Structure formats: C-alpha cells, structure tokens
Amino acid sequence: MIDKFVQWEKNRHQYAKDWKARTGGKVMGYFCTYVPEEILYAADILPVRILGSHEPHDVTEAHIFGMYCPFSRDCLAQGLKGRYDYLDGIMIAQSCLHIRQAYTSWTKHIPVDFEYYLPMPNNVQSPHATPYLTEEITQFRKALEKWIGRELTDENIQNGIDIMNENRALMHELYTYKKNDNPPVSGADTMEIAISQQMVDKREHTQALKELLAELSGGKSYSKNSGTRLMVLGSENDDIAFIKMVESVNGTVVADDHCIGTRYFWNNVKPNENLVESIATRYIERPACPSKDWIDRTRIPHILSMAKEFDVKGAIVIQQKFCDPHELDIPAITKALQANDIKTLFLEFDVTVPIGQFKIRVEAFLEMLQEDDLF
Amino acid sequence: MAKEFWRWKEYNWKSETIDWKDGNTVSCGIDVGSVSSQAVILVDGELYAYSSMRTGSDSPMSATNAMNWALEDTGMTQDNVHYVVGTGYGRVNVPFANKTITEIACHARGANLMYGNTVRTILDMGGQDCKAIRCDEKGKVTNFLMNDKCAAGTGRGMEVFADLLSIPIEDVGELSFQVDEEPPPVSSTCVVFAKTEATGLLREGWPKNKVIAAYCSAMSHRVVTLLQRIGVESDFVITGGIGKNVGIVRRLSQELGFETLKTNYDSQIAGALGAALFGRALAEKARN
Numbered sequence: 001m002i003d004k005f006v007q008w009e010k011n012r013h014q015y016a017k018d019w020k021a022r023t024g025g026k027v028m029g030y031f032c033t034y035v036p037e038e039i040l041y042a043a044d045i046l047p048v049r050i051l052g053s054h055e056p057h058d059v060t061e062a063h064i065f066g067m068y069c070p071f072s073r074d075c076l077a078q079g080l081k082g083r084y085d086y087l088d089g090i091m092i093a094q095s096c097l098h099i100r101q102a103y104t105s106w107t108k109h110i111p112v113d114f115e116y117y118l119p120m121p122n123n124v125q126s127p128h129a130t131p132y133l134t135e136e137i138t139q140f141r142k143a144l145e146k147w148i149g150r151e152l153t154d155e156n157i158q159n160g161i162d163i164m165n166e167n168r169a170l171m172h173e174l175y176t177y178k179k180n181d182n183p184p185v186s187g188a189d190t191m192e193i194a195i196s197q198q199m200v201d202k203r204e205h206t207q208a209l210k211e212l213l214a215e216l217s218g219g220k221s222y223s224k225n226s227g228t229r230l231m232v233l234g235s236e237n238d239d240i241a242f243i244k245m246v247e248s249v250n251g252t253v254v255a256d257d258h259c260i261g262t263r264y265f266w267n268n269v270k271p272n273e274n275l276v277e278s279i280a281t282r283y284i285e286r287p288a289c290p291s292k293d294w295i296d297r298t299r300i301p302h303i304l305s306m307a308k309e310f311d312v313k314g315a316i317v318i319q320q321k322f323c324d325p326h327e328l329d330i331p332a333i334t335k336a337l338q339a340n341d342i343k344t345l346f347l348e349f350d351v352t353v354p355i356g357q358f359k360i361r362v363e364a365f366l367e368m369l370q371e372d373d374l375f
Numbered sequence: 376m377a378k379e380f381w382r383w384k385e386y387n388w389k390s391e392t393i394d395w396k397d398g399n400t401v402s403c404g405i406d407v408g409s410v411s412s413q414a415v416i417l418v419d420g421e422l423y424a425y426s427s428m429r430t431g432s433d434s435p436m437s438a439t440n441a442m443n444w445a446l447e448d449t450g451m452t453q454d455n456v457h458y459v460v461g462t463g464y465g466r467v468n469v470p471f472a473n474k475t476i477t478e479i480a481c482h483a484r485g486a487n488l489m490y491g492n493t494v495r496t497i498l499d500m501g502g503q504d505c506k507a508i509r510c511d512e513k514g515k516v517t518n519f520l521m522n523d524k525c526a527a528g529t530g531r532g533m534e535v536f537a538d539l540l541s542i543p544i545e546d547v548g549e550l551s552f553q554v555d556e557e558p559p560p561v562s563s564t565c566v567v568f569a570k571t572e573a574t575g576l577l578r579e580g581w582p583k584n585k586v587i588a589a590y591c592s593a594m595s596h597r598v599v600t601l602l603q604r605i606g607v608e609s610d611f612v613i614t615g616g617i618g619k620n621v622g623i624v625r626r627l628s629q630e631l632g633f634e635t636l637k638t639n640y641d642s643q644i645a646g647a648l649g650a651a652l653f654g655r656a657l658a659e660k661a662r663n
Contacts, residue, residue: 343518360464361521364479368516374656375484375513 001212002189002222008196008205009240016048017086019201026088026148029112031075031103033198033259034093034120034289036137038269038279041202042152042160043144049198050075050084050102051238051260054352063105069320070351071236072098079106089114089147093283094122096291096325114147116140124284124292133280141276157275167202168265170209175262177216178254179310184221185212187232187253188243194261195238225252228369231307231342233257233333234318235326235349242353246316249363250370255310257303258318263287290325297329300336307342314343314369316362321350343368381534383411383544383616387426387444388641393418395451400658403445403456404650405438406478407465410502410530411616413647414441416449416456420655424449425644430502434465442471458658460650464503476653478646479506479519482614485649487514489640495608498598498627499645500617502530505598507605514649520605522597530616532566533623536590539570540583551588551622558585560593569593591622598623599630610636618642 008015016027027046030037037047052074059080060073078084090112092103100117107115118140121129145152174193177184185193193212197205227250232243238260243253256262269282293299307315315337319326334344345365347358395401398418406413408430415425426444430437438461442453453471461469462481469475482499487510497508509518522529537544561576562569573586581589594617613635617623619642628634640648 357521360477360479361519364477364516364519367477367480368518372515373660374653375515 001208001215002185002192004208005189005193005196005212008200009192012048012196012199013083013086015200016046019046020086026113027086028089028091028114029084029087030090031092031099032095032120032289033264034095034283035091035118036093036140036279036283037202038157038160038164039137039141039144039152040160041163042156043148045089045144045148046201047198048084048087050078050090050106051195051198052351053078053083054239054241056352063109064101067322068098068101069235069323070349071320071323072102074351075099076102076105079110084110087112089116091116091118093118093120095120095289096323098322114143116143120283122292123294124288125295125298129284130277130280133284134274134277137276137280154275157279158271161269161271161275161279163202163206165268167197167206167209168268170206170213171197171265173213174209174216175255182221182223182226183252183254184216184223186223186225186247187230187256188240188247189222190253191238191240191243191260194264195240198260198264223252225250227252228366229254229311229313231255231257231303231310231312231315232318233303233315234330235320235323236260237318237349239349239353241355242349242358245355245359246362249359249366251314251362251366255306255312257287257299257306259289262306263289290329293325293329297332299329300333303333304336304340307337307340312342314345314365316365317344317346319346319348321348378541380537380541380543382429385426385428387424387447389424389445389447389449390422393421393423395423395449395455398423400458400655401451401456402651402654402658403442403459404481404647404652404654405441405459405461405466405469405472406463406481406644406646406650407434407438407441407461407469408463408478408502408646409504410534411643412437412441412463412465413644414438414445415644415647415651416445416451417648417651417655420652422640422648424451425641425647427641427643430465434468435470437465438469438471458654458661460654460657462646462650473654474657476650479508479521480516481646481649481653482506483508483510483516483649484514484652485645485647486510486612486614487512488648488652489614489638489642489645490610490612490636493610494612494636496602496605496611497645498602498611498613500530500598500613500615500623502616505529505601507598507601509605509608518605520601522601529566532569532594533590533617533620535566535570536573536587539573540577540587542583542587545619547587547591548620548622548624550584551591552625553584554588557592558589560596561586561589562593587622591620591626594623595626595630599627602631607631609633612636612638612642614642614645616643
C-alpha cells in the first residue's frame with residue numbers, strides 16, 4: 001500500500017496531468033500551506049503544492065536573490081523549467097518574503113489563467129486576525145467564483161471542509177501508530193505519504209490512507225526500523241533522501257514539526273454557522289509557521305508536548321539556509337528541548353543535501369543518545 | 376621530482392614492556408581519515424602498538440596497511456585481535472572491522488585516556504575537517520560542532536601552505552614565531568583564496584615565515600569561532616595532526632585564554648585509540 005503513495009510522490013506531475021484529463025477540472029498550484037484548500041475543493045479544483053526537486057540550481061539566478069532560501073529558489077526553478085506546465089492557476093497565502101518572491105517571479109514569467117495573492121495575516125495572535133482572514137477568504141471565494149463562472153454555495157464549502165477534515169483526521173490516525181515502540185511505518189515512508197497528501201486529490205488519498213490504516217490495524221508493518229526515536233523539526237523539509245539516511249544509521253523518525261507533515265494536518269476545521277469564518281479560524285489557530293509565531297512562541301509548548309507524546313529521545317533541527325524566521329526561533333526551541341532532556345542536532349539545508357557530511361553528524365548524534373554501556 | 380614539503384613522517388611504535396600473549400582482550404582501532412590512517416592495538420586497555428601513515432586512494436588498502444604496520448615485529452596476526460572498530464571517513468571501508476563508530480565519539484573517548492578524565496573540550500583538527508567536541512568525565516560526547524562547507528582551518532590547508540612556502544610541515548609551527556610582530560591573518564574562509572592571498576604577499580616581499588604566521592593566525596581565528604559556538608570548558612585539548620603544530624596550538628591557547636593539556640601520547644592517534652577502547656568494551660560485552 002505504501003508503494004501507492006511513493007508512486008504518487010515520484011510521479012506527481014503525471015498524476016496531476018492524468019487527473020486533469022480524467023476529470024476535465026482545473027489545477028491550482030499553491031506555494032504555502034496557509035492556502036485554504038477547502039475553498040479550492042469546494043470549487044472542484046485540484047490544489048497541488050509547488051515543491052522543489054533537489055537538483056542543483058541553473059535557472060533562478062536571474063530571477064531571485066541568492067540569499068533567499070534554497071527552497072524558494074528550487075520552487076521557482078520548477079516553474080521556469082516548465083515542470084508545472086499543466087497548472088491553470090497559481091496562488092500563495094502570505095507567509096514569508098522568500099516564497100512570496102518565488103510566487104511573484106512565477107506570475108511574471110509563467111502565464112496562467114488565474115493568479116491570487118491571499119494576504120494571510122502574520123500576527124495570528126491578534127484578535128483581529130480571524131475577522132481579517134475571514135474577509136480575505138471571502139474575497140478569494142468571490143475571485144474564484146468569477147474565474148470558474150459559478151457561485152460557490154455553502155453546501156460546496158461544507159463539502160470542501162469535509163474532504164479536508166477527513167483526510168487530516170486520517171493522517172492523525174496514521175501518526176498514532178508512530179507512537180508504538182516499533183512504528184509500522186518508517187519516517188521516510190511517512191514523508192512520502194505527507195508529500196503526496198499535498199498534491200493528490202484528497203479523496204483518493206483518503207481512500208488509500210483508509211486501506212493503509214486497515215492494514216496497520218491488522219498488524220501489518222512496513223518497517224523493521226526500531227532505532228533511536230527522533231523528531232525532525234524546522235524549515236520546510238521534503239528531503240526523503242535525508243530521512244532515509246537518518247533511518248539507515250539506526251534512527252527512527254517518529255514525529256515532526258514541518259509544513260510537510262504535522263503542521264499541515266494537525267488541526268481541523270470546526271464548522272459553525274459561518275463556514276468561511278470557521279475555515280479562517282482553523283488557519284489562524286493551526287500550529288504556526290515561525291513567520292507567524294509571535295508575540296508568544298506557541299510552537300515551543302506544542303513541540304514539547306509532541307516530543308513527550310511520541311517518546312522522542314533526540315531532535316534534528318533543520319534550517320533552510322537563509323530562512324530567517326526559523327533561524328530566529330532555533331535558539332529558543334533548542335534551549336527548551338534541552339531543558340527537557342531532549343538532545344538536539346542542528347543542520348543547515350540547501351537545495352542538495354550533503355549526505356556524506358550530514359551522515360557523520362547524524363551518526364555521532366545517535367551515538368550520543370546510545371551505548372552508555374561502552375563507557 | 377620536486378620536493379613535497381607537505382609530506383609528514385609516517386611511523387609505527389610498539390611497547391617493549393607488554394607481552395600481548397598475557398592479555399585477555401586484544402582490541403584494535405583503525406582510523407581511516409581523509410589524509411592519514413592510524414591503527415592502534417590495545418592489550419587489556421593498555422597501549423601496545425600503533426602506526427600512522429598517509430591514506431591512499433584505496434581506503435580498504437590503507438586500513439590493511441596501517442594494521443599490518445602496527446602488527447610488524449609483534450608476532451601478532453589479525454587472528455589474535457578480538458575486536459576491531461573502524462572510525463574516520465573511511466570507517467565503512469575497513470574490511471576487517473567488527474563495528475564502525477564515528478571519529479567524533481572516538482576522539483572524545485581517546486582524549487579521555489590520553490589526557491585524563493578532566494577533559495571537557497576537544498578540538499579535533501583533522502585532514503579535511505575540524506570538530507569541536509564537548510564530553511563528560513567518561514569521555515562520552517555531550518555536544519559537538521563541525522566546520523561547514525570549507526576546508527580552511529584543516530590539516531590539508533596547512534599542507535598546501537607548507538608546499539607553497541617550501542617549509543617542511545614539521546617546521547611550520549616554530550618558524551611561524553620567527554617574526555618581529557604578529558602579522559594580520561590571511562583570508563580564513565577558503566584555502567584556495569588564502570593561497571592566492573599568500574602568493575600576493577610573497578610578491579610584495581613578505582618573508583615566508585611571516586606568511587606562514589599569517590596563515591597560522593587565520594587558522595586559529597577560524598577554529599576559535601567554532602569553539603566559541605559550542606562553548607569551551609576546561610580542560611581543553613587538541614587532537615589530530617594539527618595538535619602537533621605549535622604555531623596553531625600556542626595561538627589558540629592565547630586567543631582562548633587558557634593552556635591546552637599536555638600528553639605523552641601522540642595526539643594523532645586519538646581517534647584510533649578511542650576506537651580501540653570501544654573495541655575492548657565491545658569484546659568484553661560480547662564475551663559476557
């Protein structure tokens with residue numbers, strides 16, 4: 001069953017093209033997980049997250065600053081290389097300047113039928129954040145209605161919420177298995193599932209998740225790895241090769257705080273009479289991206305609670321090079337984890353990960369957490 | 376063929392007082408580094424023999440050569456060794472290793488034996504990287520940092536300068552102090568750029584001892600920042616080949632404000648020694 005998710009992740013562009021041919025529907029590329037996909041599903045549009053390919057850069061230098069994060073440059077490179085040539089629309093919800101630059105450069109150089117910048121508030125802790133986002137999502141809904149040529153009814157919106165909620169709830173269920181002493185799904189496979197979640201039609205993904213969960217509840221295991229329990233957190237991370245390397249040296253990634261992973265699905269929409277407001281509330285209250293995690297750092301208690309829940313022994317703290325919001329948070333997060341007896345390893349990521357250099361760091365980190373009896 | 380000034384002396388040693396046949400556990404650590412390889416043989420935890428030689432292009436062969444040289448004239452063969460631990464960049468290429476352990480853990484463990492259990496900070500200045508390591512009283516790593524993306528501040532960088540200036544590598548340290556005053560450091564971010572800068576200084580008429588002083592100074596500055604990031608707690612020691620270069624050791628001590636501990640052991644065998652100590656523990660663990 002895992003293979004299905006792997007195939008989706010590996011053949012993401014072909015999947016979207018096939019979906020389009022099969023359904024006749026529109027495909028929307030999106031840059032940040034603050035985009036309210038509920039509205040897109042309400043409009044029968046397939047949301048596909050723009051991600052990089054982890055190949056050395058060769059096309060972005062003329063379009064984006066070199067000191068913008070490798071992820072934002074890698075995303076833009078995919079557009080410039082024509083790999084998302086099937087998109088009908090492109091959008092972003094405000095998160096950080098780097099990914100916004102990738103979006104604006106994309107809209108300038110790669111024509112699509114529809115483009116939308118959703119001003120997601122950064123100060124999500126302000127009492128004005130939810131009413132502000134409610135109004136912005138309402139404006140987005142109207143723009144979308146104009147583009148597709150039909151009204152989105154509350155029934156449509158409710159349908160969008162149901163599709164997203166069901167899928168997110170199943171991901172939660174999958175993660176409960178990762179609390180086991182011997183998690184039946186590896187960290188690398190979990191990442192395949194999490195990446196495919198952001199680009200495959202949620203209804204198909206949900207069906208596959210149900211089948212996988214049925215297998216797991218029947219005792220099936222896809223992983224023989226029962227190494228040291230690790231959490232990975234920090235900047236955007238879809239580097240499966242890195243997670244595979246960590247797990248090849250007897251680490252087991254059981255939890256994460258990334259926008260590919262738990263931050264994407266951790267909370268659900270709790271529908272009220274005003275459906276758009278309930279969607280806005282979900283995005284305001286979700287585990288925050290560090291660009292929005294102020295004045296209080298709400299991620300720290302969230303990460304500590306997750307570490308305890310998943311019995312984490314060590315945390316690998318990742319920062320995409322030049323990612324200032326994460327960099328600013330790292331000292332505080334590291335201090336909090338260490339105060340709770342969770343050792344940390346900091347690694348700076350680039351488009352291509354230097355596996356050899358990182359491997360020795362990860363191995364040494366795992367040795368720090370193991371083998372007391374050798375001294 | 377022009378003289379290669381970077382070529383440091385290879386050597387081996389064996390104890391005259393220990394008879395390995397009297398020991399219960401013979402363990403071996405093989406450290407295949409990017410520039411040098413060492414083999415250390417312990418008999419019941421006591422240093423019995425070792426070798427240190429340059430790593431060739433074939434890591435398994437380097438490991439075998441280092442092992443064979445350490446065994447030379449001992450009457451011991453590989454079959455008499457109970458446990459072998461491979462470490463260093465080529466650790467996975469030690470064909471006869473029972474287990475691999477990173478050089479970070481091994482240097483901390485080795486330094487604990489070489490300098491005593493008061494050691495809390497180790498700077499391992501290796502051939503192509505540099506590691507600042509913190510450890511506890513047992514020699515177990517509590518934290519570490521490695522240099523990133525650049526070989527400045529490493530043994531290979533020093534070899535490049537020895538060759539450029541035609542100074543035998545063993546003389547670099549002392550010669551770097553034969554200056555009227557400490558020159559400003561050369562570029563510390565890249566060996567290649569530093570070499571370009573040094574070539575310019577030579578053209579300007581700087582004597583070579585002043586240029587090598589400028590490079591030793593740059594190297595010290597660079598590793599001090601690495602140490603400061605992790606926090607230096609005494610006792611502090613330097614392992615690896617650069618630990619033998621007084622041009623770096625003294626400047627570092629000055630910048631940090633305290634002396635490094637001294638030892639009768641060879642600082643270059645710290646990794647292999649740590650590996651051999653782990654090997655002993657693993658052999659005894661397997662036996663029990």
